[in-house]
Amino acid sequence: MNFGFTEEQNLLREQVERFMRDDCSLAKVRELCNEQKGFDISLWEKIAELGWLALTIDPKYGGLGLKWVDLTVVLEETAKGLSPFPILSQALSSALIDSCGSEHQKERWLPKLANGEMICAIALYDEPNWISEDSIRSSVTLKEGSADLGGIKPFVNDANLATHLLVMARSDSGLKVAMIEKTQARINIQPTVDTTKPMASVTVDGVSVSRDDLMDCDVEKLDYITNCGALGTTAEMVGSSEALLNLTNEYAKQRIQFGAPIGKYQGVKHRLADIYVDLESFKSLCYYAAWCADDKPEEFARAVSMAKGYSSDAFNQIGIDGVGLHGAIGFTDEYDAQLYLKRSKWARPMFGDSNFHMERIAQLGGI
């Protein structure tokens, strides 16, 4: 029994911390996102060189053969500084290819995902707030040697940053995933609350793909990828919540009102203590779920639902209180607290909101 990180994982954490401090400060994040670039290819190459895109990929395909626990460390630390780099999308794409791809497809794609040459985003569900096979409307019509896609994937994270897209669609013979080049589809960037997590609609009407670029999927694999997405989003929420707690806590120590730091008053300090309690708790649930992903697959769904179900609502409230406890300054564009509130709005529905996950816990718990 050991619920802690290894020495290597601690070193990885320090490495990510260093990168975020030196190369990806919040000022840099603002610059990238305000210009709607969201991207800096030299930093992406650095991320690839550091191996973070290869963590969970099998060494057979150029990966490092590590686990979701290791990836959790990277996602947590990058989310402390609200990094806009699509590390999670890339990891989910790798997992999707690993689950659904043929040997040949894995050999073709995974090494390029591992070294960052391909940047991949995934398009799973078509309806908002509906995590189910039934929510997938986009179609794929199989033909001799090729296949035609049809439909719109309206909510695709990081689509504008990617070079390639993995599109989930239904065919007469079940769920399929198509690997397309971004240029084949029409990408419409959508204005959303959180510019650090760009979202676009992807129209695939009339896009033709070779049968070599089509993978077989099924509900079980779709669930698995969704669970991985919920886990990754939770790991990011852990990091962002901790950063916002620290920011607000420091402010509470420095801001003097009525002759004392506001952190002296119980109305403020108790709320900060409650944030700490929530953060500690969904952190524990998140780490446990990350461990289950590789080492206890039969517990993974339930563990993820607990982690994502708890954190979605808790982080949202932390975002509100993080801004609120600052008073008016927290409400300004210039101050960083609001960036975390925006991130909390993004994270809440991704890969299932708390209602979805709580319902699943009830079902898995025999209710």
Added chain:
Amino acid sequence: MDFDYTESEQSFRQEVQDFLRENLPPKKDRDENFLKTWLEKVREKGWVGFSWPKAFGGSDGGLIEQAILKEEMALAKAPPLGTSMMGLAWVGPGIMEYGTEEQKKKFIPDILDSKVTWCTGYSEPNHGSDLAAIQCKAELVGDHYLVNGQKIWTTGAPWSQWIILLTRTDFKAKSKHEGITCFLVPMDSPGVEVKPIKNMAGDKHFAEIFFTDVQVPVENRLGAEGEGWKVTVSALANERSSIGEVTQMFSKLDELKDLVKSTRVQGKPAAEDPAVRRQLARFETKIAAMKYNGLRYLTKQIKGEPLSSETSVNKLHRASLEIEMDDFAVSLSGEAGLQLKGGENAVGGGSWSKSVLNWPNVVIGGGTPNIQRNIIAERILGLPKD
């Protein structure tokens, strides 16, 4: 990260399970001698004071084995491993750390053998949460101290033989944490008067205690004069992992699920109501969070990293769950939920309606939720004291 147990840990778990199978008959088959036999047998196994040093009659049990023992005992809903809960939890550890050789010889075996029950004289009428401000007075007169003052909310006082008593020996000390002295006092000393207090559930678990010119021999002082605060803080730090509590809460959740399955609301099965389903899932999630928080802190302890006041995290969860789960059961059952034991439609034999009046036992004792929040804010987040 690794949630598996080693072979020797697994075989210890097996040993506990085998013992429970042989020595814990179903409730209906237990006779009046059961408890006495049970206590002797767990004592023989070395499971009472399991973590205590062998030199004091314990087993030097490791942190993980302690957790396994607690978990299995709670799963089997076994009786406690000794009758002196407070003796085992902090009086014993306090004596082992600060006591004289005579005190260790005199008190430790009786705690382990469940011969003596201890209560804890901390709170006073004017000083509960602000514990260090206590006023109960002890002054040295010749070869004994003379104690005058009052304690209140003392759980177990009506049936305890001994009390660990916090007094003030120096009223001019620079800070309130100085000048406090700790004593071990027989409850039948002349001048000790116990007045049980009836709580809102109708029970008399706690009491007021009046001390009038009570003579306490110097050899009954625990630690040096004026060191009482240090003794208290270190004794309270002896709290164990919360794994046993978590297991109890999971079995309470199972009872709650059974209740939901057999309850109809507005003519429809309660188990089909999304709000009810989510609430149960939220309870389950919080208890699981307690479990994994506990394991994370346990890992820290095993690695020798200092724990700050992280245990307050689980205390806050426990407090809210303790209130909310019973309340949910009573509310779900509507009018029937109001009926106490003996009521024609009492739910669960009146156990839920009873506990909905009993939560302060857990929630207030050992520090109110707001005190836990102060502890987290000040000791972990480093915010200024108020």
